[in-house]
Amino acid sequence: MCIDGAHASRVPSLHPATLLGKRESMERPESELIRQSWSAVSRSPLEHGTVLFSRLFALEPSLLPFFQYNGRQFSSPEDCLSSPEFLDHIRKVMLVIDAAVTNVEDLSSLEEYLSSLGRKHRAVGVRLSSFSTVGESLLYMLEKCLGSNFTPATRTAWSQLYGAVVQAMSRGWDGE
DSSP states (O other), X not given: OOOOGGGOOOOOOOOHHHHTTSOSSOOHHHHHHHHHHHHHHTTSHHHXXXXXXXXXXXXXXXXXXXXXXXXXXXXXXXXXXXXXXXXXXXXXXXXXXXXXXXXXXXXXXXXXXXXXXXXXXXXXXXXXXXXXXXXXXXXXXXXXXXGGGSXXXXXXXHHHHHHHXXXXXXXXXHTO
């Protein structure tokens, strides 16, 4: 269960350009922090994914039009977040995060998949710069859901993991 929103603080900016140089594998203490924190979050992926996307739409409302299903344009973030199709998207995003956590010590094994995912996002018009807002939303969700267990070391480890994921996805922009 997530902690009350008043408990979560503003997450520092994560700009893709500053993340792209990060390692594609992590040291054991960092990977353990990620696995431990994810085990708590992954028990309710839809709930926590909804927190992530609620924050994303609050920070960057211009992303809402990217989510259309069967030609339906959502009138509000709430409308989108209650759509069965969008809930499936949330589940898929949480599965990608789960795959990154599972492979945290060998992220290169996900290279092709993440690059392909980057190409798909580019094809629908998503800007690479929007992933900094996604990263802020991810850290916000983790902080809100983990409360005091979201330590500075945990934040740093997740920032590094997300940076490596963005780096791999960005190759989908570069590859075309």
